[in-house]
Amino acid sequence: MSSNSATVPELPGVLAFGLRPLPLAPLAAALDLVVKSAARRHPGMFARLGDQAGKRFLIEPTDLPFVVVMTPRAEDPEVLVVRPGEEPQADARIAGPLGALVGLIHGAYDGDALFFSRDLTVEGDMSAVVALRNALDDAEIDLVAEAAAVLGPLASPAEQVGRLAASVAERITGIAFARPRSGS
Amino acid sequence: MSSSDTAARPTLTLGAVLFNWSPEQWRDFHYRIADEAPVERVCVGEVVCSKRLPFYQDDMPGVIERLQRGGKTVILSSLALPTLPRERRMINDLLAIPDVLVEASDVSALSPIAGRPHAIGPLINVYNEGTVAFMEKQGAVHICLPPELPMSAMGPLAAKARTATLEAWAFGRAPLAISARCYHARIHGLAKDSCQFVCNKDPDGLEVDTLEGRRFLSVNGVQTLSDTVVNLIGDLDAVVSRGVRAFRLSPHTCDMVAVARAFRDVLDGRLAAAEGEARVAALMPNAAFSNGFLHGRPGHQHIALAG
């Protein structure tokens, strides 16, 4: 499954609107846990980032009312969530519909193809963006598995619940939150 | 230290004319070089496009003879991208001419010239001492280094070179790429096979600008060159101190005899580097000069003289 055209699903507007008033703190805490856990589970990914790991990235889902600020250091990864317009200085910015960003993390879409078609916008330090893209692509990340892993011994049942939730969410939003299995 | 690092007087080589000049211009240019230019070697031959050669081929023997009478070592440069059978045979024609050094511009020439003294041109990739050693084993006595090679590489190469003289690309638009496709023909909406020799309109290359109107590159048939004119006249001391003692001046329509004199005067200490720069700049009033490659920087840049 690959895309180089405007086939990236957009989050339904009503859903994005519904998310607007939600506080960011719980989201930030959850993301922080997931990223720290992912750093432990995928040391190779951080090694692959090399000297780009200290760079600060703005990840901006354009259909959601927040921006993720991430510094993917292997030792001490940092994740913040801020409102659009309140972003700190960063080395690079990657913006696009949540579907494109999630698909990129899962390796379901080709980053180059998404960018050629302008589904993704990248700005700033291209070495950092390219390194992050390549590191993610090699890591074969599955967001549901990463989220579930945070729960430790409960990971396996949580992952099953997560996959169910993801498939429900996928039906509503069109976005694959769990990594599509290999094959096409 | 190698033999090339002895205190021999640095020498100048006039490169082959890369552009499509009229036969008269081509001949008269070489006659004047033979009579007046203070250069030790002159490269003659078609490097870029085999279709241009018939125009001045008949003038070659006379030019070679005149150059030799003028005390120059004649180097015959081979074609950069021989593809057609006719083009591939051209190297044999060069090898049949007596009393000259043949210079390879493509790896396909390396077998035919092996075993006899020869030169390696700037379009062959010689980046390291392993390759220099191999070329010397084959009989190379003169190696013009790739124009993009930085000064930091020259010291290590000169230290290992035993029998070959190393040369730096010192003046002229830098050759940056070669293609099977003819850009002059493409820009003029013509097919390569019926190009009408439109490259003769641009005896120093056709400027290629960015969309912002900034000068960037130049094209010469199948070859792409820099827009800037490489000029190492301010860097000669530094390059010589690294053991590279020959300098290539690539012909343009400006007064090349005057260019050669300026380089000679700076090498001989009769002219300060800064004055040399000014003198060369006056000879090409519309040119932007560069020496970025030498300094390991983007090639288009000009790094000012220290002090």
Add this chain to the structure above:
Amino acid sequence: MTPTLAAERPAPAKSTGSKPAGSTTTDTWTPKGKLELVCPAGTPAAMRAAIEAGADSVYCGFADDTNARNFPGLNFSPAEMAEGVAYAHKRGVKVLIAVNTFPRAGQPEAWHRAIDTIAQIGGDAAIVADIGLLDYAAEKHPGLRLHLSVQAAAANPEAIGFFVERFGVRRVVLPRVLTVQEIAVLNKEIPCETEVFVFGGLCVMAEGRCSLSSYATGCSPNMNGVCSPPSHVTYAQEKGNFVSRLGEFMINTVPGGQPMPYPTLCKGRFTANGETSHIFEDPASLDASLLIPPLAEAGVTALKIEGRQRSRSYTDAVVRALRGALDQHARGLPINARALMALSEGASTTRGAYQKTWR
């Protein structure tokens, strides 16, 4: 530990790995008449994807400036390479390892080490461009199979003959400057195999002989293994347009919202003779899949897919499509042209220099 495979060896006397039942690949290096599909592997994950999608061979490089796709986050550590070779060999797939930049003067150690590592871990071939490095490899590891990188720019029988005779090169990756007819003639005149690009990015210049990036950015394809390096790419919104630059030079501008290709220098738009156009090459990518039958007829041994810098999803899709095309060809069926269209950079593709009109 050096590979013992030899082109002239008729039977797999010593295969480099056991083959699982049902695998579609074979143990012989390149059986006559069967085209080998050589696939890009920018990362271990992409290597696994390529193998699963039907690669006969994969090619890859070490994560440093010894190979010509030296992009941040890409390529293999020596340990990853050893694991990759073992993984591929278990599945009957060969690993061709590119050490195809030109060693730095005075510091050849990294390049020599890369060659030594390939021999040590049983890589099936080293893909090399530099004459000095070929000399080193041939002398130090006479059993190591050498392929001539496209970066060596050997485009005619004399050039190829030189590399075969001096260094025992067994296969040459042909520059993308030849027509199919020229390739057919060439194959009759040379004593080694040929590998040609069938899909992916298209180099308009003779590879290994281009310093355009070096001129604009100071980073050289030959010395640093980068072309139009991302470290020097900038994008900006200017007056409602989206603009790309490489170093200080504008490469392209498109109205907001329109597709913007990566600013590869030779695919940019420039002005010459009063007209603005893609002076060097349109941003089309090479698709020679329809030329598989004539390329096979021309005596080509292997078809190469460009794109080590692309994602594993791209690798998966392209390898699958070309595997399908090759299998169709093997069964005597016509080749489906549409399958690969969607994967190209722009929407457009070209057959490049394989057709003479390209020039």
